[in-house]
Amino acid sequence: MMRAEGKAARSANRSSPWKSSYVAYGLLLGSLLVLLYLMVSTQFSYSQKDDAGRGMEEFSREQEEEEKAKAHTEPSTPRRQGNEMKSDNWEAKSQAKNEETAESKEFGGGTDDYNNVANTKPICDTSFGKYDICELAGDTRAQGGPGATVTLVSPRAPPKEWQIKPYSRKYLDGLKAVTVKSVPNPGDVPQCTTQLNIPAMVIELGGLTGNYWHDFTDVLVPLFIGARRFNGEVQLLVVNLLPFWVDRTNSRKILNLPEVIAAAEAAGFKVIVAGRPKASYDEFTREMNSFDVMVGVHGAGLTNCVYLPTGAVLLQIVPYGRLEEIARTDFGDPARDMGLRYIEYSVAAEESSLMGVFGKEHPMIKDPAAIHLSGWGNVAEWYLGKQDVRINVERFRPSLLRALEHLQ
Structure with missing residues (x-):
């Protein structure tokens, strides 16, 4: 046992110088590779910066040339200096531009630009399958009778006319149509005999009314929803008013x-x-x-x-x-x-x-x-x-x- 151990130790001592040499060579080669990588990276970075700088310079020169060309072919525009404008009429031009692009914000009333009635919103929307909606803002005149008419007098709205049925189920037969129109001149419509300075709503009591369920679903509930925003200050204009709606006294009396x-x-x-x-x-x-x-x-x-x-x-x-x-x-x-x-x-x-x-x-x-x-x-x-x-x-x-x- 002792002799075998001595032989192994001698063999190990003979191989150690060779191993040390291999380690030294590896460290030297690794150092050389790292140094080479750093040199290449630095050179590549400088090259990119130079290219970018040249690209920016070229872009700047091209932009300056384009601006000079425009200066010879286009009229000058005012430039800001602090909070002021060089052009004395800039405010007037800006206001005119805003008026040209102004949109109507008053439904049924058009726009404040009297010369731009083409962009006004329509008074009536008849695109829904079940009901029509019209909203008239301003001098509105209603006329009853066989040809019920509601007319908006306004120079802001272009002359136009609609035939609507003010009932929640306009597809039913037997409903009475109401003409809604806009005219520019007050002389185009008769003068009113009664004047009110409150909103009015036009409704129809035809269709399926007379049945309790339809009285509520077709008339009372839609009427409540529509009139809610007026806080009770609203005049109801009824088309084909049925007697039993306002006179419940002709039947079911106690005779004794x-x-x-x-x-x-x-x-x-x-x-x-x-x-x-x-x-x-x-x-x-x-x-x-x-x-x-x-x-x-x-x-x-x-x-x-x-x-x-x-x-x-x-x-x-x-x-x-x-x-x-x-x-x-x-x-x-x-x-x-x-x-x-x-x-x-x-x-x-x-x-x-x-x-x-x-x-x-x-x-x-x-x-x-x-x-x-x-x-x-x-x-x-x-x-x-x-x-x-x-x-x-x-x-x-x-x-x-x-x-x-x-x-x-």
Whole structure:
């Protein structure tokens, strides 16, 4: 063991000088390569800078030559010196240029540049498939009658004319068209007999109105959205005004009102007959808010239940003809949602004025379900449109007592 180790050590001692020489040669060669790389890189960098400098000089010379050429062929333009201009008429030229490129910002009114009416925005937009929109700003004159016309008098708007239908479903048949036009001179349109200094909206009450759903979706909701921006200061101009929109008083009357009042007073109520507002709606709403019970035949008048105080009672008299579901949907369910107590009194055939018109053997009296199946026309015309009621006070008294119980 000892001899073998000595032999290995001697062999290692003999090979160490050769290894040292190889290491020295490697270090020398590496140093030479690094030095060569640095020299080449430095030379290449200087070359790029020189090329770039020459390129900039050439570009500058070319630019100067172009500017000199332009100076001989184009008129001089003013140059800034600090915050001033050398040209005395620069402001006038700048203002004229701005007027030439000015765009109209007044919808339907054109632009302040009277000589540039070609860039004015149109008064009407009829590109929508369901409805037309017109907006007239300024001296606007409306004329009713068979040929309803709305005219904008303005020298800023070019003469033009549109035929529109102011209804949310303009594609329906039977709608009345309104002519909207612009004229430059006041003498081109008749003078107004009534003048108002507030916005006006033109609407149509044709189409599918007369149906509660369409009354809201087609007219009232669009009208509310359009008039909202005027904060209540708006005049409504109605095309083909239907009587039932402003006169709910021709149908579903209580024919024996004095007897019903007497029965209510006998039950313990102080009765006040509230008709149309005599002074103002503010006073009317305050009066309604003082009531404990509101009694009325199914119809638009019951909408005033929104002014009743929480916990009050709405007693709805439902006309004959299986109208309970309609009455409940229109006023019964909303009344409960508003925190009111709801009572429903359904009129019997003997209490309906239709009994005297058709007789008890007629389907209108004998079979209301068949009338409903025949279509909405007969229901709307007779059950809702041409029916009054004569209340049987003895039959009605339990409903009055129920209302009184709700308040105790």
